Amino acid sequence: MNLLTDTLGMTEFWANVVIMLIVCTIVFAVFALMSGITSWAERRIAGRMQSRYGCNRVGPQGILQFVADAVKLILKEDLIPDGADRFLYKITPYLCLMGVLATLVVLPLGSRAMMVADLNVGVLYFISITSIVVIGILMAGWSSNNKWSLLGGMRSAAQIVSYEIPVAMSLLTPILIAGSLSVGDLLDSQGWLPWEWTAFQTPFSALAFFVFFIGSLAEGNRTPFDLPEAESELVSGFNTEYSGFRFAVFFMAEYGNVFLIGLSTTALFLGGPNLPGFLQGNPFLSVAVMMLKTIFIMFVVIWLRWTLPRFRIDQLMDLSWKYLLPCALIAFFGQSVFMLVAHQIPAITQITSIVVFIVFLLIMIKFIGRIRTNYKEQSIPVGLN
Amino acid sequence: MEIADLFFYLFSVMIIGLGGVVAFSRNLLHSAFALFFVLFGVAGFYVLLGADFLAMVQIMVYAGGVCVLLIFATMLSDNISQPGKSNLSFQTVLSTVAGGGIALLLLSAFENTTWNVVAPGAMEPTTNSIGKLLLNEYILPFEVISFLLLAAMVSAIMLVKKGENS
């Protein structure tokens, strides 16, 4: 900023505006690139899981496919259905994208310094800004003048509104641990070792972690909660009628959402960009650690999508209100009690976190064993040809 | 001009313009959607005034909750494929009396208040102090209100249940 005011002779106001624009551009570029790459990764991973190739034509391993897709979508005719509410129909995709993008303001791409704004109510902001997406989806569904779209929009709004509650409740646990609503403080409250991450600190925070992950899957309309788009029921849900560039924007918001799920889970529960003491503050490494964890979570999200069937609307609501919400409340209450106890006996914190992590490791080992069985069985030859 | 001023004018234009849409739109759903942005703009004002917690709660509760509920209600209650109904109502006498009365009241309030102008302080986190106040000084009203809301919720559920059974 000093550079701008001193050497270029700008007033402080204009310098501020310029900096804002630059930051916005960077964030948007990262977001667009990540959502593009996610769409490529999804298709490749899906291909691998389904014994086929996925996109492999444009660029090495088909990684430039999303650019080609974007060009195709932009050049396509932008159809507006007859009888649609033209104005609302046109602005809706941007609203959805805005809602997703705005979340990125409080999430770090690397260390604490690499946040657009470290708001002191960051977590609250993160929860509340999602409502723009709800309005966007409702508007998209209604303005398309298509009953399937409308049903999709209604489903989506109901789903996001009800899953916001367990997500918000589950976030109370890390907030308790950090004692702050700021995302930066949440990052600082975790260490670099796995048992120093919020997710494995106590059994209650582990519970909160799972509630948060499931809830954010639902908020991001990902399988098994992709009811708003349910292609086999609602054709394509709220974005059925959209084509061309507007569809591309919806698509970007959707895949950006996957990136956001990864980013928020990493930052709030999985230790964020934290590094061992002697490497602390290395910007490249912290970005790398953050991105690696994010990409792993994104992989899990994609993996789930191509494995699981979809819930029904009443089962979805049941899961939210009857299971996730009580779980989140238990996690919150248990964590408070635990912290009171740990206040008396400080050593208990260390022990519990290591025990929780070991339990988690055991579950993982069991899981990997099952994967191995599948691989072994798959290698039985067919003997044709 | 400060950057905050720019946002002040942006939010003002948004609130006044969309407020007009809320009042005069011929389409009930357009009004509801516009209301969402009005509430959003109000949250923006709260931020400018340094009330960050309030702003977030405003978005979460009013914009995200109440407004979505309103839109739901509109969609469910009306003939959704043809939402031609407007909230423009022309009960001239009544509306003039009511609107004029409120306008007069507000004007006299403006006139009679001595506005206390202070320089805007630094942005300070308010969450902490609000939390402390709510759970120490105002714990009783806080709990009473929570209880009231709980009662309202339970009774609402009971009403719906009854309708379903019959």
Place this chain on the structure above:
Amino acid sequence: MTSELKTEHITINMGPQHPSTHGVIRFVIKTDGEIIHECDPDVGYLHRGIEKIAESVTWQGFVPFTDRVDYLASMNANWAYCMAVEEMLGTEVPERAEYIRVIAGELNRISSHLVAIGAADMDMGAITPFVQLLREREYINDLLEMICGARLTYNYYSIGGVNYDLPEGFSIKVMGFLDHFEVAVEQMHRLVTYNQIFINRFANVAAVSPEMAMDYNFVGPNLRGSGVKYDVRRNKPYSIYDKLDFEIPIGTASVGTLGDCYDRYFVRVEEIRESVKILRQCLQQIPEGEIQAKVKNAIKPPVGHKYIRTETPRGDTGYFIYSDGKTSPSRLKIRTGSFTGMSIIPELARNIFIADLVAVIGSLDIVAPELDR
């Protein structure tokens, strides 16, 4: 607030082009929000008048048309028709031909059930099982291509036998495939059948009681899913089925009510295993010999009517043939499983969710061309 809330029903067109109607079928549904109030299936978009065509082609010339009746199981459709004409003529089919017929028919049954199961999974939103099962189906298509040269509409059975003999080394290849396939079915189980979400979506949905199933003339896996142990292969044995040892799986209400979508789904899975068993037996027992009985070129069965039923993947398919002693049938009626299965939809689709309707269609295994003919 004593009276119930009055709500307006929305009329929605599900189809003719809809991802989960399994072909071109239209459902006019009246819904109250997400809950279906009334559903009226509108069929006939694929009505090609095959029964009318039968009146103007020769008896042998109609065999390729039966392929098009049920494109997922053309072998079995060929079989039913050829068997009907053979019974009318009194032709004795050579034993080797019967074995080949059973092998081809059962392979085709497996491939048809794979599509049925996969499509049901895909309707539930799980796309991967569908693709994985189609991969297995491709192997079966390879095998069937070896014996007749076609992958979808085989036209393999002829009146009096089959068109070509099995190629060399065929039984070894089938055995090898079966070893691979049995494991693949286990994998499919782990991926889908025991998946809690899948069970939630399929169990207790649209249960059909045995009485209702019989009243609506459910056939095949749908009927057995409702707990009625009836299989034409066992109860009115044709071909060589009386020499083979296999079980008739029926719905057991293992996770829900009897005759729900899950039972229908599970019966299909079990039938795949039984087919594997049958195939192994046939490959061991198959004798050498002729594959085609002597049949005259110009067939003229005597006047009369004949109703023949065979067990195809979509159940008991009936061919009603009325001959007036000429070179083509005077009337040929194909009574298919999809047709009668479909007529239950208005009753089943009352007060269920739209998503459930998709599950019901998926579990009934409806094939639109078979429905409309």
Place this chain on the structure above:
Amino acid sequence: MFKEHTLNTTEIIDLIQKNTQIEVKASENSYDASIIVEPKDVLPVMKFLKLSRDLSFKVLSSHTAVHDGEDFKLFWNLLSYEHNLETTIESSVPVVSPQIQSVCKVWKAADWLERESYDLFGIQYIDHPDLRRIMLPEDWIGFPLRKDYQSPEGYQDIENSRSEIDKRFKP
């Protein structure tokens, strides 16, 4: 569940005549044996066949018509899973006024089967709950499976005349 001995057509005919006092007879046919019933007696005979303990034909497997000269021959193929029985009921109605009682009340499967044969043959089923076309469009003229059916020249704006097509494709 299944009995070893299955009744043959003569025994079924005896049972019908003993219990309902309706005159039915066996048909002379080279393949399936069938029971010929007068059109007016179809409904009571069917009711008896379904409800009788010894028969319990609970399944209507197929129903169709055949256009044979001046008459429509109607066939009902019945199954009894309990007794592993199978039989065919035959009746005939004149082409000029093809009217018969619907058996929808006896078997629900009859609903669509009768709709189909109404659609393709034009047989009127009395007391059918919802007798309308099923395969063909509502505004289709004629009943295609009748032997005297002439293919239409076109449907709505789609031309179907043979000569036009021939003209276009002649070298």
